[in-house]
Amino acid sequence: MLDALAEPEQARLAPIYLLCGDEPFQLGSAADAVRCCARAQGYTERKVLFAGRDFDWQQLATEQDSLSLFAEKKLIDLRLPTGKPGDAGGRALRAFAERPVEDTLLLITAGKLDRNQLRTRWVTALEEAGVLVQIWPVKHGELPGWLRRHMQARGLQPDAEAVALLAERVEGNLLAADQAVEKLLLLNGPGPVDAAAVRASVADSARFDVFDMVDTALAGEASRALRMVFGLLEEGVEAVVISWALGRAVREILDMAMAVARGQPVEAVMAGARVWDSRRTAVRAALTRHRAGYWGGLLQRADRLEFMVKGMAAGNKRDELVQLVCAMAGQRPLPASFTAPG
Template sequence: MRIYADKLADQLNRQLHSVYLLLGNEPLLIQESHSAIKAKAKTVGFEEHHRFTLDNSINWNEVYDCCQALSLFSARQIIELEIPEAGVNAAHSKELVALSASLHPDILLIIIGSKLTKAQENAKWFKTYNTQGCWVSCLTPDIQRLPQFVQARCNALGLRADIEARQMLAQWHEGNLFALSQSLEKLALLYPDGELTLVRLEESLSRHNHFTPFHWIDALLAGKAKRAQRILRQLEAESVEPVILIRTIQKELMQLLKLQLELKSAPAGQVFDKYRIWQSKRPLYNSALSRLSISAIQQGLQLLAQCELLSKTQYETSPWPTLHQLSLELCQPSIDLGVQVN
């Protein structure tokens, strides 16, 4: 069973499952979900706690011993298994499947890890535990869902934010939910009446948004010029190395060029499958491919080459203005719109 992290509290009020999978890329949501599960478990007698990491040093015998150490006087036990960034290898996958048969009502298993790929979701170990327990999705909300997330956090703290205030809170804290949580707690203390307006936010807060080159790429693919420029200015202010952005956008432009060429003779779904483009990313690529012709992509690559030359040879000339120019041009429709993608 899959639920989102903001629904976990309601689920825990109804039932405590024997297995929880806390998976995602948002540390705040994983931390809060973890704390909520442990707090609920403590109320029903889960007092002992064991934590293991699925690396080469894990001793599976110790894990199994936790499941077998039962007596009339033993406490109920929580076993935590942390999945490293490298993921679950074949040996660990086999052990996880075997471990599922050793679980019983006095064991609560919590598996913590980052976002899984489709292939990992199809693994036997994951399907086994997803059937037995609850998969809590701890993904960072995107910019479209972030105002709704802000609203939910405000409600929990008794804060009332109007539409403009919610939008500002979302923009100022995108990619940094820890800072958002701290800001809302600060606002709750500053304004006991709970009313949040633009004026109050500007008086009380500073920007805490955190962008990565991938936020910029997504904005470029979607053709959102203002957002792309805002992200690029933030990256420049944070002294991100231009070569990182150059390499990132170069990879995307080369992929767009290949896609445009192949779309002349094959349907979009087949081409996207060939290049392993995630379903969640396909609308962004659809937008870019419908907007940019082959010649426009080639011109973008030429401008990118100029930018790289500046960054490596002309140390007295900043490459940032060229990056800003590239950002604007990639968000504009080309005269020849190229292949239309449905």
């Protein structure tokens, strides 16, 4: 259904797109395709609305009726994770579908809609006025073909053994598959890819486990995060890599915490920051656990750790690393007498 958007500047855009499904990578890719096409055709103003439990559906009508202050065309990017807008939301969505506004495009991304939800009046109204796209998970037998096409689209030319090995490695996780493709591009550049290149990439996968450790800390699981830190160090991952990942996460959380402090809802802030669904529980926990001032203090600590691991400041970098992870997880600082293993 979205193949028509392959040439963004020439594609004919519908006034409404309802994308639904529980496969986050494909859902995100489909939404990106609509956004890219809209941007190419002059929809330069974008308003993100997160329709959570306490969402005021009057905001949708307000955006529909308001003239754009900065551009001639506007994209309303509505996130509906549960796929259940309630009575007020259903009425608002039907009203939008009944009188779509010229030069205003409504993009709705929702979780999986079951058979009964697909028959509701708001869904049928949106489908009649625009386009409904259901995103289905890639079946096990279809994964090698999907991987081959995805790699080719990124400029890679994999042989059959490379595709089979990568399919076995990612086990149906398309986000992991996309990350693996990005890594192959980073290590080898575009061109032919054989099984040896995939094996070499997989062998270096410990660096990507750093991000799991960061999210574990953000979720508040200090003990588990520390075990992961020590495991990474034992596997040979350099402290500078771990320090970089922690500092990056603290900066991201600080930016979002400042937006929350300005009165924006947490869910809307995460949507605007394009936080993956798989990370939202951890990021939400971090944002609700501490305010912006706390994360500002942690940023100074992360910067100090970075100086230590680069040899630009004195101190015990392993102890400082432990203290930062504990603080990110919301735990009290460890006693000065504590010494990290190793």
